[in-house]
Amino acid sequence: MTITTNSAVALLPNVSRRMMWLGASVLLLSFAILADILIGPAFLNVFDVLGALVNPSGASDPMTVTIVHAIRLPMTLMALIVGASLGIAGVQMQTILGNPLASPYTLGFSAAAGFGAAITILFGLQLPLIPQMTVPVAAFAAASVACLMVYGLAHIRGVTAEVMVLAGIATLFMFQSLQSLVQYLAAPEVLQEIVFWLFGSMLKASWFSVWVSGSVLLFCLALLVPDMWKLTALRLGDERAASLGVHVPRLRRRVFFIVSLLTAGAVAFVGTIGFVGLVAPHIARMLVGEDQRILIPASAVLGALLMVGASIASKLLSPGAVVPVGIVTALVGVPFLFALILTGKRRHW
Amino acid sequence: MLTIKDINVGYDGTAVLHAINAQFEPGTLTALVGPNGTGKSSLLKAMAGLISSKGTVQLANTTIPNSKRIEAIAYMPQDTGAQSSLTVLEVVLLGRLRSLGLRIGGDIREQALAALRKFRLEQFQERAIGALSGGQRQLVFLAQSLFRGPEVLLLDEPTAALDLRHQLIVLERIVETCQTSGMIAVAAMHDLTLAARFADRIVFLDDGQVVADGAPGKVLTQQILEQVYHVAAEVQPGPSGALHISPVRALDDMKAG
Numbered sequence A: 001m002t003i004t005t006n007s008a009v010a011l012l013p014n015v016s017r018r019m020m021w022l023g024a025s026v027l028l029l030s031f032a033i034l035a036d037i038l039i040g041p042a043f044l045n046v047f048d049v050l051g052a053l054v055n056p057s058g059a060s061d062p063m064t065v066t067i068v069h070a071i072r073l074p075m076t077l078m079a080l081i082v083g084a085s086l087g088i089a090g091v092q093m094q095t096i097l098g099n100p101l102a103s104p105y106t107l108g109f110s111a112a113a114g115f116g117a118a119i120t121i122l123f124g125l126q127l128p129l130i131p132q133m134t135v136p137v138a139a140f141a142a143a144s145v146a147c148l149m150v151y152g153l154a155h156i157r158g159v160t161a162e163v164m165v166l167a168g169i170a171t172l173f174m175f176q177s178l179q180s181l182v183q184y185l186a187a188p189e190v191l192q193e194i195v196f197w198l199f200g201s202m203l204k205a206s207w208f209s210v211w212v213s214g215s216v217l218l219f220c221l222a223l224l225v226p227d228m229w230k231l232t233a234l235r236l237g238d239e240r241a242a243s244l245g246v247h248v249p250r251l252r253r254r255v256f257f258i259v260s261l262l263t264a265g266a267v268a269f270v271g272t273i274g275f276v277g278l279v280a281p282h283i284a285r286m287l288v289g290e291d292q293r294i295l296i297p298a299s300a301v302l303g304a305l306l307m308v309g310a311s312i313a314s315k316l317l318s319p320g321a322v323v324p325v326g327i328v329t330a331l332v333g334v335p336f337l338f339a340l341i342l343t344g345k346r347r348h349w
Numbered sequence B: 001m002l003t004i005k006d007i008n009v010g011y012d013g014t015a016v017l018h019a020i021n022a023q024f025e026p027g028t029l030t031a032l033v034g035p036n037g038t039g040k041s042s043l044l045k046a047m048a049g050l051i052s053s054k055g056t057v058q059l060a061n062t063t064i065p066n067s068k069r070i071e072a073i074a075y076m077p078q079d080t081g082a083q084s085s086l087t088v089l090e091v092v093l094l095g096r097l098r099s100l101g102l103r104i105g106g107d108i109r110e111q112a113l114a115a116l117r118k119f120r121l122e123q124f125q126e127r128a129i130g131a132l133s134g135g136q137r138q139l140v141f142l143a144q145s146l147f148r149g150p151e152v153l154l155l156d157e158p159t160a161a162l163d164l165r166h167q168l169i170v171l172e173r174i175v176e177t178c179q180t181s182g183m184i185a186v187a188a189m190h191d192l193t194l195a196a197r198f199a200d201r202i203v204f205l206d207d208g209q210v211v212a213d214g215a216p217g218k219v220l221t222q223q224i225l226e227q228v229y230h231v232a233a234e235v236q237p238g239p240s241g242a243l244h245i246s247p248v249r250a251l252d253d254m255k256a257g
Helices: A015-038 A046-054 A062-097 A109-123 A131-157 A161-185 A188-199 A207-234 A238-243 A248-270 A276-288 A292-317 A325-343 B040-048 B066-072 B088-099 B106-118 B134-147 B164-181 B192-198 B222-229
Strands: B002-011 B014-024 B029-033 B054-059 B073-076 B152-156 B184-188 B201-206 B209-214 B231-237 B243-250
Touching: A015 A046, A015 A062, A015 A276, A015 A292, A046 A062, A062 A161, A062 A207, A062 A248, A062 A276, A062 A292, A109 A131, A109 A161, A109 A188, A109 A248, A131 A161, A131 A248, A161 A188, A161 A248, A188 A325, A207 A238, A207 A248, A207 A292, A207 B088, A238 A248, A238 B073, A276 A292, A276 A325, A292 A325, B002 B040, B014 B040, B014 B209, B029 B040, B029 B164, B029 B192, B040 B066, B040 B073, B040 B152, B040 B184, B066 B073, B073 B134, B088 B106, B088 B134, B106 B134, B134 B152, B134 B164, B152 B164, B164 B184, B164 B192, B192 B243, B201 B222, B209 B222, B222 B231, B222 B243
Parallel strands: B029 B184, B029 B201, B073 B152, B152 B184
Antiparallel strands: B002 B014, B002 B054, B201 B209, B231 B243
């Protein structure tokens, strides 16, 4: 037997190709981030923006520094974090449910978050010391309730993909109905506020939301890293994964809670944003395959790219105003997906 | 030596296996045979700790608790297809899932490739597992199991739905590995002629109980086949010297169900 020892990294032959795709996506994301910061109602010079980002105290134009740091950077970072969170949540939901149509919204977390926000807006509720946090806290709490409902049912009937999908769909419809009821009962001006929240918009972003959602994302990533090979094995089916030593129900339960946390952390501040969590994992899978060591970062980067791209498109669509980003995510993502479906050779599901 | 004592398995209050006892010698292949639904798969899964069971499993006189069995005993499930686009090499690497880190060492990769080479599959290393034929896929999963370097390998119908060539390759590699590494292999099988040719020993299961256990020449008799399968069959030495089983007809007294 020949033992190859000359490479410390010893990447698999196709890993370098996959890393190339990942690198290209990161590069594209970097340009998209810069473009998102540049684009807005106030015209900003690219060099002033770069100066404001790299060396705010030495920047020539204080107005640019203020616009970049107080308004645009939190919005862009929030788009990046939300996109990355939904990308990772989506890929894990598809993995643990063994279903290509699964997304962070399949199990009703997002609908529940929407209901939590809607009911708070309807009744004008406010938390005592942090009134500005009322809607995010209510959205997060409602998403957690949905998570516990699905888990409770799965715990009783067995933590299988089928039970979780059925329990999730029931939860989804329940919270969608409750959401509709709240909208039906709301006065026109309140209804407008609710609908705006449900559309999903980066205008709600702040440095506080960036820190909270960013911390949730990093925390969840750290929890996923030790299970990457187990999650890869799960793509061979429950029985094969079990035969490789994976405790499938335990893994499914653990990842389910991580996905719940990621989704709740992403939507609580900016509202419901569809499509990214469904499509980013598919694009990532087509580009880098199913090895979760690369698939997780690729889904995060592509989710972020879709969100930041949607944020740019939302500003360009209506000059002087910003169309809620949740409306344009599909418009940005669909061409990507179509191109890959038409040119892709591999079967993925 | 692998020893199983008083293995009992039940589903929803119905007993499927009743106090199964057996010993398996290193370097041997044992065929587990019997009619459909008689508990072959359940016994293998119980031995691998994949379903709850009563009784003990000992490896080299050490009792392995149910939750630890899958770490000590390799189990290859029946092939039910694969929709995944994981590459063949990635699938083989998963055989050592517990020891894989973020980076794959060059030696591990070379060993995985060597496992594929044994089955002449190295040219498929970059191909998606879901794109392979049933026979090729089964060889990849066998390569995965052997890549693990197991002391004990349990196989659930490893030759089911395979063409003649792939049936022979699968069983030849298993026997070869048993002989070279001392691996204990136990395979649930339906093809009695293949079992007679490749297995050192045959265990007949019927209604969740062992009804015959011994060398193929000793237990493959018309009487046992009639008793277990309720068929009339001819048992004769084939051209290779191994016994050849030709079922003649199903007997009328076949049990209901």
